[in-house]
Amino acid sequence: MSNSYEFFLTAEELAEKINGKITGKSDIKVSGISDLINAKNTDVSFILSPKYLDSAVASNADVIISDTVEQIQNKTIIKVQNVKIAYIKAINIFHPQEKIAGKISEKSSISNSAQLGKDVFVDDFVVIKDSTKIGDETYIGAGTCIGKNCIIGKNVKIFPRVIIYDNTVIGDNTIIHSGAVIGADGFGFIEDNGQIIKVPQIGNVSIGKNVEIGCNTTIDRASFGSTVIEDDVKIDNLVQVAHNVRIGKGTVIAAQTGIAGSTKIGKYCMIGGQVGFVDHITIGDFVKIGAQAGVAKDLPDKSEVTGSPARPIKELRKAEAYMMKLEELFKKVKEIYNKLNK
Numbered sequence: 001m002s003n004s005y006e007f008f009l010t011a012e013e014l015a016e017k018i019n020g021k022i023t024g025k026s027d028i029k030v031s032g033i034s035d036l037i038n039a040k041n042t043d044v045s046f047i048l049s050p051k052y053l054d055s056a057v058a059s060n061a062d063v064i065i066s067d068t069v070e071q072i073q074n075k076t077i078i079k080v081q082n083v084k085i086a087y088i089k090a091i092n093i094f095h096p097q098e099k100i101a102g103k104i105s106e107k108s109s110i111s112n113s114a115q116l117g118k119d120v121f122v123d124d125f126v127v128i129k130d131s132t133k134i135g136d137e138t139y140i141g142a143g144t145c146i147g148k149n150c151i152i153g154k155n156v157k158i159f160p161r162v163i164i165y166d167n168t169v170i171g172d173n174t175i176i177h178s179g180a181v182i183g184a185d186g187f188g189f190i191e192d193n194g195q196i197i198k199v200p201q202i203g204n205v206s207i208g209k210n211v212e213i214g215c216n217t218t219i220d221r222a223s224f225g226s227t228v229i230e231d232d233v234k235i236d237n238l239v240q241v242a243h244n245v246r247i248g249k250g251t252v253i254a255a256q257t258g259i260a261g262s263t264k265i266g267k268y269c270m271i272g273g274q275v276g277f278v279d280h281i282t283i284g285d286f287v288k289i290g291a292q293a294g295v296a297k298d299l300p301d302k303s304e305v306t307g308s309p310a311r312p313i314k315e316l317r318k319a320e321a322y323m324m325k326l327e328e329l330f331k332k333v334k335e336i337y338n339k340l341n342k
Contacts, residue, residue, distance in 0.1 A: 007031060009093070011063045014044060015078045017093055018086045020065065024076030030063050033090045044078070046087045065090065100139055117154065135172065147183070153209065165221060171209035171231065179216040182207070186220040186227075186243025186261060199223060201243060208232070214239065214255070223261075236273070248285065266301065276308075 009017075012026035034043040036052065036059040045061035047053065050068050056075065063076045067083040080086040102119030104110070108126040116122070117136035127145040128134070134146075135154035143161040146152070150164055153172035158164070162176050165183030176182070188199035203222025207229045213219070214237035221227055221243060228246045229235070236255040241247070245259050248267035257271055260279035265271075269283060272291035277283075282298045289295060290306025290313065299305060307316045 008042075011044075011076045011078065014063070014090065014093070018065070018078065018080060018089045020078035020080040020086060022076065022078060023070055025062075026076070028062055028076050032094050033087065034061070036061065044090060046083055046090075047072075048083060102137070123160070129166070141178070165205075167204040167221075169204065169206045169226075171207060171211065173209055174207055174211040174213075176213045177215040177217075177237070180213050181218045182213075183221045184218065186223055188223050188243065188261070203227065203243070205229070208249070211235075217241070230267075242279070254291070272306075 008029040008031045010026065011028045011030065012022055014030060015022050030042055030044045032043045034040070034045055036045050036047070036055045039045040039059050039061035041060050041062050043061050044063040044065060045059055046065040047056045047069055053069060053072065056064055056069070056072050063078065064072060065078045065080055065083055065086050067080050070077060070079055100121050102121055104120070104122045105124045105126065107124040108122045110116070110122065110128045111130045111132070113130045114128045115133045117134060117138070119137045120134050121139045122128070123140060123142040125143045126140050129146060129148040131148055132146055132150040132152070134152045135156065137154060138152060138156040140146070140158045141160035141162070144158050146164045147166035147168070149166055150168045152170045153174065155173050156170055157175045159176065159178045161178050163181045168183045183205045185201040188201060190197045190199060201221055201223050203225050205219050205221050206226040208231035210232045211229055212234045214235055216237055217235055217239045219227060219229065219241040223243050225244065227241065227244055230247060230249040232250045233247050234252045236253060238256050239253055240258040242259055242261040244262040246264045248265055248269065250268040251265055251271065253271045254273035256274045259265070259277045262280045263277045263283070265283045266285035266287060268285060269287045269289070271289045272293065274292045275289050275295065277295045281295065283295070284299055284301035284303065286302045287299050288304045289310065292308065293306050293310040294308030295305070295310045304313045305311055306313050
């Protein structure tokens, strides 16, 4: 896909920028990046695996980035160490992030006691309440509401219609996508003689640096203390994080996952879509959890589990293999039973 203000690089110039080596025509010019199917001849494309070789041969792209393939007929190859890192660099070359100039919309409502840093962009119908502090070069999209006593860092991007409740803390370079709700009441109730009594939720949410939070994700404030999202966590759309949860640095969570109250998740975990966690459990570091798993107990570091209830992947696969043989086993047992009872 070409960029909106088209410019050209030679394959050699691009290779230098992404730390690659050229095989083929080094002077061929490119002006954009695309996938193999949609690429034009002026686009650079990429091949993630040799199994896509036929697609690369058929592609209109004249220049291909690869970490596995060194030659493709009639193509110039830029050989790199890691193709995924290289194509991210190429995307940033052809589609650099637009620098947004600071601006405060006349249609916004900002408390006199709020403090805004340099070059903050505040779009139409944004509400910023008392004593909130916004860091330099932060972007706040239309219709967003930020409560009292919040602290929001530098270069934060908050897209339209995000709701941030009182006392929330958000670190530098964090991205929050549209529809997210940060700091609403946790789901705390007590039954007393047939009455359901609400437990006051008087804590907050604390989000680290370089975090990304997807559309319509909800992170509840703590009943006491903080619900904590550590640095570099990436949370997909439609994820529910309950009160007093703690998510460790660098953990990645896919869509529709639900994490019940006071559960602790370690560092650099990978959590698939629609995973459910019960409350008050502890998940170790570097844990991998498959999609739709039901996690009902603590998991040690480096566990790899799936299924509901969640079990070690190797154990579950073995059980599934036995299940496939149950019909045959029952037939044999029935034959033995019939012989014994003649």
